Amino acid sequence: MQIRDTKEIYQQLKKARIKILVPxxxxxxxxxxxxxxxxxxxxxxxxxxxxDTNISIGIFLGFLLILLIFLITLIYVYLxxxxxxxxxxxxxxxx
Amino acid sequence: MHKLILLxxxxxxxxxxxxTVDGEPNYTAVxxxxxxxGVTLFITYWASxxxxxxKSFYTAGGDITGxxxxxxxxxxxxxxxxxxxxxxxVYLSGFDGLIYSIGFLIGWPIILLLIAEPLRNLGKYxxxxxVSFRLKQKPIRILAACGSxxxxxxxxxxxxxxxxxxxxxxxxxxxxxxxxxxxxxxxSYVTFGGMLATTWVQIIxxxxxxxxxxxxxxxxLYQFEFNINQFFSEAVNIHSxxxxxxxxxxxxxxxxxxxxxxxxxxFGTAGLPHILMRFFTVPDAVEARKSVVYxxxxxxxxxxLTFIIGFGAIVLVxxxxxxxxxxxxxxxxxxxxxxxxxxxxxxxxxxxxxSAVAFATILAVVSGLTLAGASAISHDLYANAFLTGKNNExxxxxxxxxxTIFLGVLAVFLGILFEEQNxxxxxxxxxxxxxxxxxxxxxxxxxxxxLTTRGAVIGGSAGLLIAILLVILGPVVWxxxxxxxxxxxxxxxxxxxxxxxxxxxxxFFSKTDKTKTSIVEKKLFESQYFRSxxxxxxxxxxxx
Numbered sequence: 077m078q079i080r081d082t083k084e085i086y087q088q089l090k091k092a093r094i095k096i097l098v099p100x101x102x103x104x105x106x107x108x109x110x111x112x113x114x115x116x117x118x119x120x121x122x123x124x125x126x127x128d129t130n131i132s133i134g135i136f137l138g139f140l141l142i143l144l145i146f147l148i149t150l151i152y153v154y155l156x157x158x159x160x161x162x163x164x165x166x167x168x169x170x171x
Numbered sequence: 172m173h174k175l176i177l178l179x180x181x182x183x184x185x186x187x188x189x190x191t192v193d194g195e196p197n198y199t200a201v202x203x204x205x206x207x208x209g210v211t212l213f214i215t216y217w218a219s220x221x222x223x224x225x226k227s228f229y230t231a232g233g234d235i236t237g238x239x240x241x242x243x244x245x246x247x248x249x250x251x252x253x254x255x256x257x258x259x260x261v262y263l264s265g266f267d268g269l270i271y272s273i274g275f276l277i278g279w280p281i282i283l284l285l286i287a288e289p290l291r292n293l294g295k296y297x298x299x300x301x302v303s304f305r306l307k308q309k310p311i312r313i314l315a316a317c318g319s320x321x322x323x324x325x326x327x328x329x330x331x332x333x334x335x336x337x338x339x340x341x342x343x344x345x346x347x348x349x350x351x352x353x354x355x356x357x358x359s360y361v362t363f364g365g366m367l368a369t370t371w372v373q374i375i376x377x378x379x380x381x382x383x384x385x386x387x388x389x390x391x392l393y394q395f396e397f398n399i400n401q402f403f404s405e406a407v408n409i410h411s412x413x414x415x416x417x418x419x420x421x422x423x424x425x426x427x428x429x430x431x432x433x434x435x436x437x438f439g440t441a442g443l444p445h446i447l448m449r450f451f452t453v454p455d456a457v458e459a460r461k462s463v464v465y466x467x468x469x470x471x472x473x474x475x476l477t478f479i480i481g482f483g484a485i486v487l488v489x490x491x492x493x494x495x496x497x498x499x500x501x502x503x504x505x506x507x508x509x510x511x512x513x514x515x516x517x518x519x520x521x522x523x524x525x526s527a528v529a530f531a532t533i534l535a536v537v538s539g540l541t542l543a544g545a546s547a548i549s550h551d552l553y554a555n556a557f558l559t560g561k562n563n564e565x566x567x568x569x570x571x572x573x574x575t576i577f578l579g580v581l582a583v584f585l586g587i588l589f590e591e592q593n594x595x596x597x598x599x600x601x602x603x604x605x606x607x608x609x610x611x612x613x614x615x616x617x618x619x620x621x622l623t624t625r626g627a628v629i630g631g632s633a634g635l636l637i638a639i640l641l642v643i644l645g646p647v648v649w650x651x652x653x654x655x656x657x658x659x660x661x662x663x664x665x666x667x668x669x670x671x672x673x674x675x676x677x678x679f680f681s682k683t684d685k686t687k688t689s690i691v692e693k694k695l696f697e698s699q700y701f702r703s704x705x706x707x708x709x710x711x712x713x714x715x
Binding site: 120143 | 266269270272273276277279280281283284285399400403404407414415417418419422423424425426428429430432433437456457460461463464467468471474475701704705706707708
């Protein structure tokens, strides 16, 4: 009974983890390579100033990317603690 | 302990003669520095009483909290090279500094999402524990140790040379004795205090560096009444490159280099042995997760600060003759931008504080590196590759301490040998090797069922050799150091090519592996994966 339980929860855990990981990994990698890509191909665009300030789009987006990276780690930990951790705890108790 | 006292005496006598940039001794720097060394040696003494087992030597007993580990990880990452180097790069060309900062940061979500938890659930002391979990111990350990040691030694050389130069300028000590002081202190931290002392040295330094950098950025922005727009326009007006400092410059100019550098930074971080080792100091996967979030937050915040500091130096240092030599360049070199800025905004006291913090940073980072290198020698090579089966913890401890002393002496020797060389490429090469060898074998061993020993060893070592070869044949070594006219391999960054070699090699030689052991290795994957995801079976107990 317990073994079967564990197997089921484990399948749930695997599915839940993939659902959380795929979008987060995708956004990490694409945002970074888009950033690098613009630098390699269209660096002038990053030099454009925003409205009537002296801050360029590149610097603005760079800072935004730093925030995004931190945000991704926060989102993951929030979801992991809320969704994955209860499943892991159940499996550990059964073991 | 006698050696420690002797060393302290040597330090004091050296510092009495120490002087700063302008020839006058900076007492704040000397007092701060002596205080730091005193406190850290006291911690080492305290830690040495607790460091009797291999577990405590490699993992500080495994009960470091998520926040502490987050600080220690960020301490490992915020080296003097990134503090002074990135702010110097921003000072020189503005925006380009941000490319490096983001590249160094982007590896962290990858570590968190794919590596931190399985690493903690499968390993004991080092990442090779994870790779050899179901593969054959001996060949895998040797390969992982080669990857670790080459990363650690390249990184150490770069830090040592940087340290020697920095201390030479800051405290007026001769290069040789500066390198030797760093080597001596690092050997004592690691041999006597192991991971516990190294972690606390790292935490103290991280707190000092974050507060110092925060204070500097605050004082800079204060002068502009926190008007960011005015701050940037002032920098554009003053800098010789004018508006161009707000846009990408010459750091990356073609798409191949862009992707190659991007890959090395992104996945190299996830293959640095001294960083990976930190995940074994926390009790479980939950704390491992937490520590990455803290670390990412601290490191991201730190890079924002270095950017402000770099621009601050453009505005407040680059037009002040006090900090320039006769030809109009910064005294020292561009890497001194942050140091000069600390004097410009906070006088002798802040200069002293920041100089001492920079020195503390170097000490902490080389200690972490040395410990990771020593564990590759004692835990991977000695205990698990050559002494297979015979579990002799006492001997392993002895070997690890000898390995620390050996690596420390080697670092001092190489630091002196490479004094006049351009070592900037070494950190890049270390990242390339980490991304090419350590990262692929680690990630595939966790997630790819069909990985076999043969595939990992052939693919991993082929990638390692290609990475080194391409750097030697590339523009940095072949043209700049060997003085040839044209590079045989046209790109500065090898990671794109060497990573392809590794992955194809591992895939091909694993897929075609039909030996009996490979069938067993594939069978073991399911139970390994179960443990990596759930943590069932890990040793949580902290034996004190």
